[in-house]
Amino acid sequence: MNYETGVEKDKWRPQHEIAADTESRVEIDTTDDADRRKRRRIIIIAVVIALLAAIAAYAMIKGGGAPADTGNAEEAPAVTVVAPGRTTIEGTLSATGTIAARRETSVGVVGEGGRVVSVNADAGDWVRQGQVLVSIDRSVQNQQAAAARAQIGVAQADLDLAQSNLERALKLVERGFISTADVDRLTATRDAARARVQVARAQLNELQARNARLNIYAPVSGLVLSRSVEPGQTVSAGTPSLFTIARGGEMEMLAQVGEAELARISTGTAATVKPVGTDREFSGQVWQIAPTIDQQNRQGTARIALSYNEGLKPGGFATATINSGTLVAPLLPESAVMSDDEGSYVFIIGEDNKIVRRAVETGLITQNGVAIASGLSGTERVVLRAGGFLNEGETVRPVAPRR
Template identity: 55%
Template sequence: MNYEPRMMEAEAPLGLSDGTRRRRRWPIVVAIIVVALLALGAVRLMTAKPAADAVDSKAQIPPVTVLVPGQTMVAHAISATGSLAARVDMPVGVVGEGGLVRQVYVQPGTWVRAGQLLASIDRSVQAETAASLAAQIKVAQADANIAQSELDRARALVDRGFISKADLDRKGATRDGALARVKVAQAQLAETQARNGRLDIRAPASGLVLTRSIEPGQVVGAGSGVLFRIAKDGEMELRAALGQSDLARVAVGNSAQVTPVGSTQVFAGHIWQVSPVVDPQTRQGIARIAVSYNPAIKPGGFASANIMSGQAPAPLLPQSAIQSDDKGNFVYIVNARNEVVRVPVTVGQVSDAGASIASGLTGSERVVAQAGAFLNPGQKVTPILQNKRN
């Protein structure tokens, strides 16, 4: 009887019922469950990490398209620069003694024909001299006619004995002298007319007038220099400077493409002359490339040219495969370990078919065809062979 009251007295101060004690146990149970779940997740994460790392490693190796270019017959081109000029540049000056310029008939850019009058010089004095000589011819001809008549009459009388043989000879000599004076007067007139004709400045051949340095009222003479420059038949040329090795690879007849500086037009031409000597200072020679007339081709200007000098086998790549930086042109190839390797190259002829590689590749390499700008040397890649060049 005394035990139960003591127990009740001991528990009474706590004031806790069975339901209250159960509620206080729940947070502890939940905490234990959370800790157990976290431990289980950590175990699973540690178990799955190697597999995930393997998957991520595979995902980081990018696929790239590669091609094996091989060898293709491509036209071998030589690049050169030079000055534009008339193929045959004809200077025109004063042929005769000159004088006062009366009129100029052409301007630069005018097409002229052979013998066409370019300018005329005053000839008033020369015209009077020619008229005087023409009159002298008539006088000499009249004297010759009289001498011939007297000779004819003397021949009729010599048989009758009225005129001696000696008189007949003298009259014959008189007639011959008169005829000679006629010829002298005719020759003097012809000379004067030829001199007068040289006062006209005429085109020596058909072509295009390039320059004019003469005006009406100007006095010109033998020391006046070049008054007109004419490009014969309007033909132009590029005087391309080539190194000694390149000069040895070109020949007369090789085709070329000429592009004047500042123009996008390309003009077809051909080599018509190769310099037989090399400048000992520059080690260069001149290949003269003939091109047809076009207003965009201006003598004295500068132009570039691509000269075709036969065909040779070379790797042919799409332009997307060729990269460039401050060190020059290069391509990326994939080696046997599927690693990216940078290879410097020299680009040859570029056409719609692609760009030929003059040096740096043999054609057996696996060349990255596209997206090379996103790769780095030594990077691992998954090569995908391209069967057909784009």
């Protein structure tokens, strides 16, 4: 019906309008055909590209190889590299051990002993040489000394009498009242009296020396580490040590060091000691290295001398950092050094930015990294991180580390 109406209308339209309308419809039909052909070409091209990609993927999987390197640096993975150069490295090693007095002096009973009257020092006190540490009751000894002193007076009186008799005899011998034999007898009596005086004096000196040894004196100046005597206690020559004194208050650390590391230490080497439970550090130096190695744990003792300080407690546990010499070598962080069954190695950047494996020998280990004893000159570009995800021969894009 609509078609007939359209035809009916065309009967009354001018011929030039009908021709123009017909031309317009022809152009629209031509344009639609062109669009359809263009879309068809696009679809065909897309199908061809997809087919080629599938063929390439299949060939790569079946051949087991990697796709050919396009050489595009933007597509290669970025890795951080550095040229380590050569650095003077101070090697250190850590050790553990206990703190002790460097020179301990035991103080015991020197004399015959007796009852303790007073104790004048305690553990932790600083004493000087010759100071009285313990006083012993000497009431009996004082009486003996008084008796010996009296004996000297008796002997001296006998000597004075013998000397007077001899002098009178010498005056009478000239007159012939006393014979020469009498003079000789009186002279001998005088000499005997003089000898008795000397004996009495020697006995008194002996008693005084013994009495002086009753008290217990500090043999050296230093820090009292222990005390095992109390007032009222009876002591004698067989009594164990009453005091232990650290001579001069000097301390030391008995650092336990492995057999291999011990060979890298020498006397005079500086060390830092840090007691457990404190943040304080004390400077010292190795003054003696044990001449033997423990057969059980394969360790030796390095004795580190320390000056007196209240923070050093004998018997306490401590850690030590000991200098173990210097070395001029490349220094790398631990992340750059890897190892496997063949040994230690690093990845360096070779020609065309390809990964190259380089075997190295590690040296001193410091807080700043690992020293490379051999295998690197220091001018190479070494991969710092992510070495475990790289393969030898892989192309990468090296970048400098961030500052």
